[in-house]
Amino acid sequence: MKSLLSIENMSVPGRISNASLQIFPGEFVGLIGPNGAGKTTLLRAAMGMIPASGTSSLLAHKINVRPRHVAYLAQEREVVWPISVREVVALGRRAHPDSGGDDQARADAILQRMALDDFATRQIPDLSGGERARVLLARALAQGAPLLLADEPCAALDPIQSIRTAKLLHAEAGNGRAALATLHDLPLAARWCTRLLVIERGVIVADGAPDQILTPELCRRVFDISLTRHGQSWLLEE
Numbered sequence: 001m002k003s004l005l006s007i008e009n010m011s012v013p014g015r016i017s018n019a020s021l022q023i024f025p026g027e028f029v030g031l032i033g034p035n036g037a038g039k040t041t042l043l044r045a046a047m048g049m050i051p052a053s054g055t056s057s058l059l060a061h062k063i064n065v066r067p068r069h070v071a072y073l074a075q076e077r078e079v080v081w082p083i084s085v086r087e088v089v090a091l092g093r094r095a096h097p098d099s100g101g102d103d104q105a106r107a108d109a110i111l112q113r114m115a116l117d118d119f120a121t122r123q124i125p126d127l128s129g130g131e132r133a134r135v136l137l138a139r140a141l142a143q144g145a146p147l148l149l150a151d152e153p154c155a156a157l158d159p160i161q162s163i164r165t166a167k168l169l170h171a172e173a174g175n176g177r178a179a180l181a182t183l184h185d186l187p188l189a190a191r192w193c194t195r196l197l198v199i200e201r202g203v204i205v206a207d208g209a210p211d212q213i214l215t216p217e218l219c220r221r222v223f224d225i226s227l228t229r230h231g232q233s234w235l236l237e238e
């Protein structure tokens, strides 16, 4: 199967070292690691947003067509333009300038799927932080790209919205797309991600199914926590 993202030996001095990974259709990959480990740096370097050595397959796509191949949700959620939620989500459709005019309908479908239709006519600066985060994820999904790189898509979301977001990305993977998302909620990541990448001090130290890599030793060493599995759920303790 052809990968949607292939990163080889990517380094950003002092921030990430020799990172290599591949993401395939059907995967919802959680990128986990402590604060400052290099998660955002890795996503931004993969997108070509910061200088890095090594290679990212995304950079093979010319910049004007890259949004058809990858959508990016930035960690910063500030939007200052006084435009409506409906218009913001439709901006994602700019990735397809020749799509034939059903862009607003597609954007509205995403709003409905994410239960954001009640917000459609609100001005984006007037939303709460969590509401705005969900709208910006809707904008990224409206691009219809096969791959989503999402920097903390569940940050600022309440518990039920976090679960719904994780399930949404899991369902997108089930539809043959893929997502690579940084996540701090380890029980959520363990429950919904098909695979986890653990980054510690700029180095990818584990890559595999949650069950296999979230050993007591790794959780204690990397995160200084205890994470134990109970059926489908995971319990996080000090």
Ligand SMILES: Nc1ncnc2c1ncn2[C@@H]1O[C@H](COP(=O)(O)OP(=O)(O)OP(=O)(O)O)[C@@H](O)[C@H]1O
Binding pocket: 014, 015, 033, 034, 035, 036, 037, 038, 039, 040, 041, 042
């Ligand atoms: N613009 C920058 N210039 C120099 N160093 C930076 C810059 N941005 C981040 N760093 C450093 O690079 C390292 C990795 O930061 P990064 O933001 O990638 O971490 P992260 O894993 O995403 O953290 P968090 O969980 O806190 O969001 C940190 O030591 C950070 O201080």
